[in-house]
Amino acid sequence: MERPDETGGGATAPTRGREVTRERILTSAKELFTNEGFGSVSSRMIASHAGVNVALINRYFGSKAGLLTEILREDGVFPRLITDGPPEELTRRLAEHAVSRLYGEGSALQRALDHSAGDPDLQSVYQGRLKSALLDPLTVYLGRENARLHASLVAAVLLGLSRVRRVEGGDALRTSDRAQLTERVLALLELCLEDFGAPDPDDP
Amino acid sequence: MERPDETGGGATAPTRGREVTRERILTSAKELFTNEGFGSVSSRMIASHAGVNVALINRYFGSKAGLLTEILREDGVFPRLITDGPPEELTRRLAEHAVSRLYGEGSALQRALDHSAGDPDLQSVYQGRLKSALLDPLTVYLGRENARLHASLVAAVLLGLSRVRRVEGGDALRTSDRAQLTERVLALLELCLEDFGAPDPDDP
DNA sequence: TTTGACAGGTCAACAGCGTTTACCTATACC
DNA sequence: GGTATAGGTAAACGCTGTTGACCTGTCAAA
The missing domain is CATH 1.10.357 (Tetracycline Repressor; domain 2)
Known part of the structure; x- marks a missing residue:
């Protein structure tokens, strides 16, 4: 659960790992949704833009709509x-x-x-x-x-x-x-x- | 084995033909859209409900959205x-x-x-x-x-x-x-x- | 009657979608 | 060193709207 990266003393930003991947997906989705709209952006587009496997979207957010929900949750x-x-x-x-x-x-x-x-x-x-x-x-x-x-x-x-x-x-x-x-x-x-x-x- | 259509002189309603098929599709689509909504009704559902081949929807209305446009055109x-x-x-x-x-x-x-x-x-x-x-x-x-x-x-x-x-x-x-x-x-x-x-x- | 044209209908395939499943791999701990 | 496991991957599933190639039945001219 915890991030052993920082506890280990290493200060290098990891390119993998739960939080990193989640954030990558969120960032890419936010950008793509902003420019193209929800319906025009496919899961595969988000994944490839984030440099991440498609399946991870559903792994971390349940669904494409769940990803949007998460994005909107922050912004009220x-x-x-x-x-x-x-x-x-x-x-x-x-x-x-x-x-x-x-x-x-x-x-x-x-x-x-x-x-x-x-x-x-x-x-x-x-x-x-x-x-x-x-x-x-x-x-x-x-x-x-x-x-x-x-x-x-x-x-x-x-x-x-x-x-x-x-x-x-x-x-x-x-x-x-x-x-x-x-x-x-x-x-x-x-x-x-x-x-x-x-x-x-x-x-x- | 249909009888000859009205051109042959018979007054019986034909079960095939351009107008008949168009009308069948329109009727079915109207009913299904009413009960389920546009997004939840697929082309194949409309076709099978109308007893008609899927491809005919696009032949007669261009697309599923074109079909809806035609339906809405009548109803203002x-x-x-x-x-x-x-x-x-x-x-x-x-x-x-x-x-x-x-x-x-x-x-x-x-x-x-x-x-x-x-x-x-x-x-x-x-x-x-x-x-x-x-x-x-x-x-x-x-x-x-x-x-x-x-x-x-x-x-x-x-x-x-x-x-x-x-x-x-x-x-x-x-x-x-x-x-x-x-x-x-x-x-x-x-x-x-x-x-x-x-x-x-x-x-x- | 034979021929040809052609509108109307069928079927199978295409590319794309969101999602799921089974598998691999690299890391963390005993 | 061995092993459990979180994280990541590849391939498929079933669905979508849509399309192109192929039949088929009817009509008109020869």
């Missing part, structure tokens, strides 16, 4: 977005993040994977991720009646935006003034979170 | 939703349609294909369809400044809802009163269409 921007910062600015944080994604900012990996969303093999990965990275923390964070429903509406707006961007290439959603767009998305999110049956709190 | 609910009815009720029509989809109503085929959205092979099919069935007609229909942007926002909300439903299984989005949900979606859509820079018309 939404939970931080939700909890980091004052609650009254939650919607603004989310809106600005969504708009920045429309403008092609944000993680290249994320963009590539948005592009691959819907692959049958990724279905469950994406479902789990949407839940664990957005719906669940947001539901908990809201912690009020119908929290899940409000969270789902917010998620719908956020996901819908990135989906339309994918189809439209972002052109249509970028024609207008960015600040205006941000405000509009902000308003949409706030409308999602508004209590049911309650009148507009700004308009008593 | 959104263009009708947009143009059929008074303009002032457009958002209500869209909202009610979206909510009915959340409740599992509407075309089973559509639901199944939502479920398969994102398959790499379907990417272009879906992009074309979203444009031709929703974005383009809506843009034309709005026909005002920033029409494309407003249409994109509407599309984002609609697509986002169906996507979250897919992930959540529709549970979260159905917990509340349906009428309330419809009103909320309606409000979201109206907010999408609201002119930029214009103040709330209900609140002069």
Whole structure:
């Protein structure tokens, strides 16, 4: 289990071994997924890019989808977005993040994977991720009646935006003034979170 | 040992022939895609269900994705939703349609294909369809400044809802009163269409 | 009636995929 | 030195969508 390499005193980086191989695969997969998308990159491509045998992908990650899950596990921007910062600015944080994604900012990996969303093999990965990275923390964070429903509406707006961007290439959603767009998305999110049956709190 | 086809004078339905075979494939594919989704249904499954040779799918439709394109070509609910009815009720029509989809109503085929959205092979099919069935007609229909942007926002909300439903299984989005949900979606859509820079018309 | 053309259908193969199985090999410990 | 074992390998499995070569039945002209 332990790495006898460093305990032995030798400082040379090993080119084999569990951790090294895992890392090689992760790095190559991340790079290839980013540039080509999940569906277009085969296990054999990843393996050969990593200089590693194909079978090792399944040995270490169970499956190609498992490899992606592992990659995504490290990179959770939404939970931080939700909890980091004052609650009254939650919607603004989310809106600005969504708009920045429309403008092609944000993680290249994320963009590539948005592009691959819907692959049958990724279905469950994406479902789990949407839940664990957005719906669940947001539901908990809201912690009020119908929290899940409000969270789902917010998620719908956020996901819908990135989906339309994918189809439209972002052109249509970028024609207008960015600040205006941000405000509009902000308003949409706030409308999602508004209590049911309650009148507009700004308009008593 | 079939009898001579209608050209021979007989009125009996032929079991072979270009149109018959095409129709058999289309029918089987529609049924299988509806029940299993695009990605889970193989060409060979379609062929055997239709009682037809696999190669004929590619002969008549070019590819499996081409077959799906042909199926979708006939079924355009959104263009009708947009143009059929008074303009002032457009958002209500869209909202009610979206909510009915959340409740599992509407075309089973559509639901199944939502479920398969994102398959790499379907990417272009879906992009074309979203444009031709929703974005383009809506843009034309709005026909005002920033029409494309407003249409994109509407599309984002609609697509986002169906996507979250897919992930959540529709549970979260159905917990509340349906009428309330419809009103909320309606409000979201109206907010999408609201002119930029214009103040709330209900609140002069 | 014979011939030829040709649309429609069949079959087997191709290259690729993700994944699994059986095997080898180099290292670590007794 | 012997041996257990983690790490790595090669070859296959069953599947996919797709293709090209080959039949076959029907029709039209000779």
